[in-house]
Amino acid sequence: MAEPIYNADAVFQPGHGAVYFAPVGTKAPTNEELKNWATGDRTAAIGSWRPLGYTSVEDLPAINSDTEGGEKMGVWENDAFRMSAITSTESISVYPVQWTEVPLQHRFGKGVTVDGTTGVAHVPSVYVAVEVAILVIILDGDRYIGLEYLRTSSAPDDNLELDPEQFATLPVKYNVLQASGEPDKFRIIADHLKSDSVGE
DSSP: OOOOSOOGGGOOOOSEEEEEEEOTTOOOOOHHHHHHHHTSOTTSOBTTBEEOOOBOSSSOOEEEEEEEOOOEEEETTEEEEEEOOOEEEEEEEEOBOOOSHHHHHHHHOTTOEEETTTTEEEOOSSOOOOEEEEEEEEEETTEEEEEEEEEEEEEEOSOOOOOTTSOOOOOEEEEEOOOTTOSOSEEEEOGGGSGGGTTO
8 A cells, every 4th residue: 555645643743752862882662662661651761771861841852954065066058067965964952951960971071970979060171972872752642753863972052041930951962973884874763654554
């Protein structure tokens, strides 16, 4: 059966969601695992994937793309002979509101250490990026889309701006890198993409 032109199950409003992280090279969760998570405990780990913690509802994760190329290239006989090659660099902006060790390390660098006895987080003077795989899960009811980025490198993103009417955030940008031995830069995991879901 041909794929329907209109598919309501493929339209999502991001009412809720979550951000997960794992070591680079971690196997992506399956549709079955994401379905169980979406209909069960949404704070639980998904295999080796761990939740980053609470993130802002005012500033949802943003998938950024910096594109170069795609410009007209002309010859003497034809001003629009062909288009230049297009390259794009992706990043994910995430806004944690949970000031715990992992979000602090991703925001301020791998060298951040937390002394549990004194309750002090020590931030080094030199930022060292944290390399992780990132999974952004978009939820519309109990339907989901998982965006899995196989390898990313953390960096501070935006200022720490305080607003008495909002939670204090720790903006982090995850620059998407190419994982060794992997042809994909990222993957989209969704139940409606399964062939047996088409037309349902």
